[in-house]
Amino acid sequence: MTFLTRSFSGPAGHATPSRSVTLRGTMLAAATCAMMAALGLARPAQAADVQAMDLKTSLAFIEQARQAANAAHAHVAIAIVDAGGNLVAFEKMDETQLGSTRLAVLKAKTAVNYQRPTADMEHALNAGNYMIATLPDTLPAGGGYPIVVNGKLLGALGLSGGEGETDAKLARQAVTTSLQSGR
Secondary structure (H helix, E strand, O other): OOOEEEEEEOOOOOOEEEEEOOOOHHHHHHHHHHHHHHOOOOOOOHHHOOEEEEEEEEHHHHHHHHHHHHHHOOOEEEEEEOOOOEEEEEEOOOOOOOOOOHHOOOOOHHHHOOOOOOHHHHHHHHOHHHHHHHHOOOOOOOOOEEEOOOOOEEEEEEEEEHHEEEEEEEEHHHHHHHOOOOO
């Protein structure tokens, strides 16, 4: 029995696909899904299964970072990237130096690409591991912090505007506090 039949027709070298799904195939697929569900082999997705850095989640991390920066009287740029290093959300506080906008994004991307806080890379560089300075598209300076939930990397927060140690402290505080509060 075939679920999906593909046939190609057209002039040589110019195949055009056409698809047909038989009614029996559709009924068999539905019956198979029902049987798997009844046996407990399949279950609907639950909120805990969906682990991605969406806009709502990223804005909660930004809010926490903003609160930490305000408490430290710091003016920072904050970037959130997903597990692929794609920018999801960004905020630049008033009076933040313009250069910090790109640095915040690069710190977040570095943290997600190497799955570690960028402060660790900065400390290794300062200890003489100069190879770190040659890594492409990498900023080994404090302020990037990975966001890991249940052992899964969801993304990272990048923060820039102060000294490296200040940025590192604020980024770590924002991520850990957000995760402890359930985002």
